[in-house]
Amino acid sequence: MGTKDTTQKRLEDYEDIFADISNVLLYDGEDVIKENELETVTAKDTYTVEQQIHEVERDVAKRWRHHSLQISLIGLENQTDPDYKMPLRVICYDGASYRAQLNADESKKTYPVITLVLYMGTEKHWTAPKQLTDCFKYDERLSKFISNYKINVVELAWLSDEQIMKFKTEFRNFVELLRDTRLGRKPQYSPIQLKHVHELLQLMRVMSGNDEYEQLLNQTTNNLKHNKLKGDELTMKKIVSLGFDEARAEAKAEGRTEGMAEGKAEGRAEEKFATVKRMLKRGKSSLADIAEDTDLPLDTIKKIQAEMQAV
Numbered sequence: 001m002g003t004k005d006t007t008q009k010r011l012e013d014y015e016d017i018f019a020d021i022s023n024v025l026l027y028d029g030e031d032v033i034k035e036n037e038l039e040t041v042t043a044k045d046t047y048t049v050e051q052q053i054h055e056v057e058r059d060v061a062k063r064w065r066h067h068s069l070q071i072s073l074i075g076l077e078n079q080t081d082p083d084y085k086m087p088l089r090v091i092c093y094d095g096a097s098y099r100a101q102l103n104a105d106e107s108k109k110t111y112p113v114i115t116l117v118l119y120m121g122t123e124k125h126w127t128a129p130k131q132l133t134d135c136f137k138y139d140e141r142l143s144k145f146i147s148n149y150k151i152n153v154v155e156l157a158w159l160s161d162e163q164i165m166k167f168k169t170e171f172r173n174f175v176e177l178l179r180d181t182r183l184g185r186k187p188q189y190s191p192i193q194l195k196h197v198h199e200l201l202q203l204m205r206v207m208s209g210n211d212e213y214e215q216l217l218n219q220t221t222n223n224l225k226h227n228k229l230k231g232d233e234l235t236m237k238k239i240v241s242l243g244f245d246e247a248r249a250e251a252k253a254e255g256r257t258e259g260m261a262e263g264k265a266e267g268r269a270e271e272k273f274a275t276v277k278r279m280l281k282r283g284k285s286s287l288a289d290i291a292e293d294t295d296l297p298l299d300t301i302k303k304i305q306a307e308m309q310a311v
Contacts, residue, residue, distance in 0.1 A: 005059070007206045008078040008120070011171070011199040012060045013040070020169040022064075022074055025116055025154055029166030039063040041073065058093050058115075073097055075115045080207075082121070082128035087135055090115050090151045117153045120207065122182040126153050157182040170194045173236045177204055189236035197234055216240065272296055276304050 011017055015035035022033045041061050061075040075093060079086070097113040119126050129135050132149040157178035164175050172190050180187045194200060197220060205213035220239045223229035229242065272294045279290045280301075287305070291298045 004080060004206050005078065007199070007203040008118075009059050011174070011196060011203050012076055012078075014196055014199075015040075015062070016195065017169050017171050018060065018062055018074075018076070020167055020171055021076065021116075021118075024163065024166045025152075026074075026114070029163075031168075033064055037065055039065060070109070070111050072112045072114055075113070077115060077117045078120060079117055079126075080120050082119070082124075082126050084128045085135065086117060086153075087129055087132045087149055087151050090117065091132060091149045115152065117151055119153055119155045120157070120178060121155075122157045122178055125158065126155055165190075168192070170196060170200045170236075173200060174203060174207075177208060181208065187236075189240065191235050191237055194234040194236065194239075197239070273304060276301055277308065280305055280308060 012021065015038045018038055019033045019035040023029060023031055027033070039062060041063050058075045059077050061073060063073050064071045075097075077086075077090065077093070083089070094113045094115055098110075101108070101110045130151055130153050133143070133146060138146065156175050159175060159179070161179075164172060164179065167175060170192050172192050173194075176190060177187050198217060201213045201217040201220070205211065205217075216239055219242065220229065220234075223239075223242060229238070275294055276290055276296065279285050279293070285293070287298060287301050290296075291301045294301075
């Protein structure tokens, strides 16, 4: 399992994040799906072909129950690149879920299965098929007999600012990162309180390739440990601001250290030059001996001698 795949799933699997994503994309931000109404289900389904068992695995899936009624099963599929066969994959996922309902006890009610494909690319729009019939060539005369199957592709980096503002959890920060990466500008972080800071920063690091998010995570962990940062102050703006302050302080300290080292080096050089001049005035040592005693190049000794004679 790839690192990107793992970090994407880890954040989305939290009920509050999953509910937030579903409410924005399915209900235009209305708080319809409650996190306590979500139930994690196994992301794996099996099917049999020619007496062999095959397995399909969703990225993240939840049952949505309201009281005793199961309303639907919602699945999330993450894609960083357009996948030409995505409609085929989704129909397999959904088909396996419907088959499970078909094989269930007759007393259990059936329910719809919804799959959202979260496209996380930032360089180009989704260019792959969004419906089954675009995956193959066929005789147009057969079109009315072919059951088409459309998929729900959400281009996160192209959501409008108005849509992005409807996210109520830190998933908004992640979508903002994708949008700002697409626009080629510095991230504009919203003041959303973070509950899953580790998962968010790890996902940002993996998706952006920017190791600064790993540094921010380490700094934030340390700040929380030493009470420099409280849980209710955890926002991207706050931890980024603290990270910059600490980086500037470290750079300033390094600058002082370098300045002191340079000053000491200059002082030692001046002392050596003074020693050379004293030894030249006495005239008791050869130039080679002076170079050896002061650990200076012979050319430097000759240059100092020439300067003294020119005065």
